[in-house]
Amino acid sequence: MNASPLIHCHHLTKHYRKGKQQVTPLQALDLKVPRGEFLALMGPSGSGKTTLLNLIAGIDSPSEGELIIDGQDISQLSRGKLSRWRAQHVGYIFQLYHLIPVLSAYENVELPLLLDSFSGRERRERVELALRLVGLEDRMHHKPKELSGGQEQRVAIARALVADPPLLVADEPTGDLDRDAAASVLQLLQELSREHGKTIVMVTHDPKAAEAADRLLHLEKGKLLESEALPA
Amino acid sequence: MISQALRLSRLAGKQLLRHRLRSLLTLFGVAAGLFLFTAVSSLQRSLDKATRLEATDSTLVVYRENRFCPSTSRLPEFYEEEIRAIPGVREVIPIQITVNNCNASLDVISFRGVPPDQLARFAPELEIIDGSLSDWQARSDGALLGKYFASRRGLAVGDAFEAAGLKVQVSGILDSPEPQDNNVAYVQLPFLQQNSSSGLGTVTQFNVRVEAPEDLERVAKAIDQRFRAESEPTYTQPEKAFIANTAGELLSLAAFTRWIGLGAVLAVFALLGNTLLMVQRGRVKENAVLRTLGYPAPAILWLVLSEGALLGLSGGLSGVLGAMFMLQWRRISMGTEGIALTVESDPRILISGLLLALGLGLFASLWPAWIAMKRPVVESLRS
Numbered sequence: 001m002n003a004s005p006l007i008h009c010h011h012l013t014k015h016y017r018k019g020k021q022q023v024t025p026l027q028a029l030d031l032k033v034p035r036g037e038f039l040a041l042m043g044p045s046g047s048g049k050t051t052l053l054n055l056i057a058g059i060d061s062p063s064e065g066e067l068i069i070d071g072q073d074i075s076q077l078s079r080g081k082l083s084r085w086r087a088q089h090v091g092y093i094f095q096l097y098h099l100i101p102v103l104s105a106y107e108n109v110e111l112p113l114l115l116d117s118f119s120g121r122e123r124r125e126r127v128e129l130a131l132r133l134v135g136l137e138d139r140m141h142h143k144p145k146e147l148s149g150g151q152e153q154r155v156a157i158a159r160a161l162v163a164d165p166p167l168l169v170a171d172e173p174t175g176d177l178d179r180d181a182a183a184s185v186l187q188l189l190q191e192l193s194r195e196h197g198k199t200i201v202m203v204t205h206d207p208k209a210a211e212a213a214d215r216l217l218h219l220e221k222g223k224l225l226e227s228e229a230l231p232a
Numbered sequence: 233m234i235s236q237a238l239r240l241s242r243l244a245g246k247q248l249l250r251h252r253l254r255s256l257l258t259l260f261g262v263a264a265g266l267f268l269f270t271a272v273s274s275l276q277r278s279l280d281k282a283t284r285l286e287a288t289d290s291t292l293v294v295y296r297e298n299r300f301c302p303s304t305s306r307l308p309e310f311y312e313e314e315i316r317a318i319p320g321v322r323e324v325i326p327i328q329i330t331v332n333n334c335n336a337s338l339d340v341i342s343f344r345g346v347p348p349d350q351l352a353r354f355a356p357e358l359e360i361i362d363g364s365l366s367d368w369q370a371r372s373d374g375a376l377l378g379k380y381f382a383s384r385r386g387l388a389v390g391d392a393f394e395a396a397g398l399k400v401q402v403s404g405i406l407d408s409p410e411p412q413d414n415n416v417a418y419v420q421l422p423f424l425q426q427n428s429s430s431g432l433g434t435v436t437q438f439n440v441r442v443e444a445p446e447d448l449e450r451v452a453k454a455i456d457q458r459f460r461a462e463s464e465p466t467y468t469q470p471e472k473a474f475i476a477n478t479a480g481e482l483l484s485l486a487a488f489t490r491w492i493g494l495g496a497v498l499a500v501f502a503l504l505g506n507t508l509l510m511v512q513r514g515r516v517k518e519n520a521v522l523r524t525l526g527y528p529a530p531a532i533l534w535l536v537l538s539e540g541a542l543l544g545l546s547g548g549l550s551g552v553l554g555a556m557f558m559l560q561w562r563r564i565s566m567g568t569e570g571i572a573l574t575v576e577s578d579p580r581i582l583i584s585g586l587l588l589a590l591g592l593g594l595f596a597s598l599w600p601a602w603i604a605m606k607r608p609v610v611e612s613l614r615s
Binding site for chain 2: 059088094
């Protein structure tokens with residue numbers, strides 16, 4: 001694992017208005033995530049873990065503080081630049097996979113590359129490599145409805161990987177899977193972190209899933225409670 | 233940039249297959265609207281083509297003054313030589329007209345009786361595409377049919393048919409750059425005169441070709457001046473003005489059909505707008521996922537616009553081609569008082585119909601696209 005932090009949050013605060021009330025899901029949070037680390041975030045509902053994940057993924061903007069990822073303060077980026085940054089630096093894995101049903105596994109994985117200037121051949125090579133990494137090269141022409149939940153999540157992981165981003169964020173990636181499929185997905189995430197150097201931030205409610213990570217952080221009311229290194 | 237836009241458009245095309253029935257119904261609605269639009273545009277363009285005076289027009293029609301129907305316009309045949317002597321006149325042909333129906337009709341049969349040896353000289357632009365002119369000249373009851381007339385009635389060379397009290401034999405089929413000629417049956421003048429109540433020596437009108445188009449007005453005045461004191465005074469006007477006056481009721485009807493065309497366009501717009509709004513409402517989360525994958529807001533805008541454009545264009549293509557095929561197949565001709573106007577489509581209508589369909593698709597998708605582009609990502613993911 002490389003010791004220089006990929007993610008550096010400094011006094012990160014997020015608030016928004018809900019009716020007449022101001023809600024602060026995240027308050028003056030400081031956090032460093034080294035490159036290649038697999039970090040799990042746990043906490044009760046409303047603790048701010050998904051808000052933190054969304055900020056790190058660049059789909060939400062902090063109200064205060066700095067959020068430096070791979071040397072760049074993304075809180076300063078415009079919307080357009082943030083989209084481009086996301087395409088190159090982050091792969092997002094959703095709990096419910098969110099694959100487009102009318103597209104095959106191959107076409108779903110290809111989606112992030114459609115806006116790049118890769119040639120057709122380069123795109124094909126990248127998509128096939130990503131599907132091979134998740135063990136689904138023989139299912140590439142299947143539509144999502146022809147795949148099991150675990151396989152759908154693997155396609156979603158391949159989609160997150162295909163642009164080769166240094167950072168993967170996962171919002172309860174095993175929340176909708178049975179025990180075996182969940183174990184298989186967690187093993188895949190571990191491999192991506194350990195063998196391919198991907199930095200992974202995963203939100204989970206499941207202590208078993210959190211055990212797959214290198215480190216576990218607990219959040220409550222928008223603040224970090226404790227940090228716990230987990231055995232390899 | 234272009235290849236990226238094309239890739240997104242292809243993705244939009246695949247998304248249309250997602251709800252096949254909804255897409256198909258929308259496509260059908262757009263096709264029906266554009267079918268109507270094309271039919272109305274073709275009618276208007278055909279009437280416009282038949283009645284708009286152009287700088288190169290050189291034909292005058294000499295008619296009995298204050299008469300508007302072929303059965304009441306009776307002019308002495310000897311006027312021909314008098315007209316021919318007027319300076320500026322290049323050629324004259326006397327024409328007797330008999331129709332099966334003097335009122336407005338969708339299937340007028342119009343016989344034009346002309347001297348057999350004069351037709352080719354007066355109208356060298358006529359092309360005999362089947363049969364022969366000499367056969368027609370040799371046979372007193374022979375008829376040269378305009379190609380639209382023949383196709384509408386399913387007649388071929390050698391066939392005999394009866395209409396407006398006349399029984400004739402088809403000697404040839406002709407093609408003419410003048411739509412009027414393609415809609416009538418030319419027969420020999422003596423044959424038609426003998427079979428009509430007016431009898432020999434009387435004709436319905438004279439068609440006159442002038443030396444130069446700029447002579448039209450002067451020659452028309454000279455003709456009417458020459459016969460002003462005769463028992464059968466004349467009223468001479470350019471052929472297209474004559475058609476416009478005679479078919480005035482048809483023109484008023486056609487003007488009204490503009491509203492039908494406009495209604496069809498508005499219906500297509502509303503249908504496309506409604507479908508695209510429904511599609512986008514069901515795709516809030518999916519658009520947010522695409523944004524999360526790094527798709528910028530303009531890419532989402534382009535995706536929705538592409539869907540609208542594809543729906544509009546594919547529905548429009550079906551509707552426009554369907555209408556053109558129907559007009560080609562049925563050869564619809566509107567007629568009144570001996571004037572028959574074929575409703576024809578042309579490439580300009582095809583192009584304008586497709587551009588309209590594309591424009592409607594894009595315009596109807598603007599608002600759904602704007603909403604999809606502006607929706608906050610996090611809020612959409614939670615929805």
